[in-house]
Amino acid sequence: MDKMKIPNNVLFEEVATVLQEGREAVILPTGKSMLPFIREDVDRVVLRKKDSYAVGDIVLAHFGGRYVLHRIVALDGDAVTLMGDGNLKGQEKGRTDEIVGTVSAIVRPDGRRRVPGKGRLWRALKPVRRYLLAIYRRLI
Numbered sequence: 131m132d133k134m135k136i137p138n139n140v141l142f143e144e145v146a147t148v149l150q151e152g153r154e155a156v157i158l159p160t161g162k163s164m165l166p167f168i169r170e171d172v173d174r175v176v177l178r179k180k181d182s183y184a185v186g187d188i189v190l191a192h193f194g195g196r197y198v199l200h201r202i203v204a205l206d207g208d209a210v211t212l213m214g215d216g217n218l219k220g221q222e223k224g225r226t227d228e229i230v231g232t233v234s235a236i237v238r239p240d241g242r243r244r245v246p247g248k249g250r251l252w253r254a255l256k257p258v259r260r261y262l263l264a265i266y267r268r269l270i
Contacts (some may be wrong), residue, residue, distance in 0.1 A: 139159070142215075143199040145190070149178065149231040158173075159175055160175050162216050164215050166215070166263070166266045167246065174237040176235040177231035178228075178231055180232045183247070187202045189212065190231045191222070191230060194224070197230070201215055208226050209223070215252055216263060
């Protein structure tokens with residue numbers, strides 16, 4: 131099967147509709163912001179709609195006119211802060227009602243499904259993340 135690249139805004143608007151209907155969506159993420167846990171054009175992610183969120187959840191959100199697939203690093207009432215696991219700095223801030231869906235599984239190329247963890251250790255390693263990511267990128 132040939133791959134077809136669809137602009138993010140078109141794809142994710144359709145994903146949002148599917149999730150609102152109570153169905154799940156599977157996408158092939160692009161970008162390196164979720165390394166080392168989600169690999170661009172390799173892993174697929176399964177998205178579902180949830181009613182509540184927690185720090186550590188990986189979510190698809192529509193903040194400031196663009197869609198991001200990042201981890202929740204802070205939650206204060208309806209205010210939410212996201213940051214990619216592969217990012218060294220930079221965060222997105224928004225509201226929980228701007229979250230489109232939550233990653234319920236990461237699907238590896240061999241079909242194995244892995245439920246994503248909350249990333250507690252990875253978040254604690256933020257001061258040395260630069261070095262860990264450099265090593266990881268050299269190994270892959």
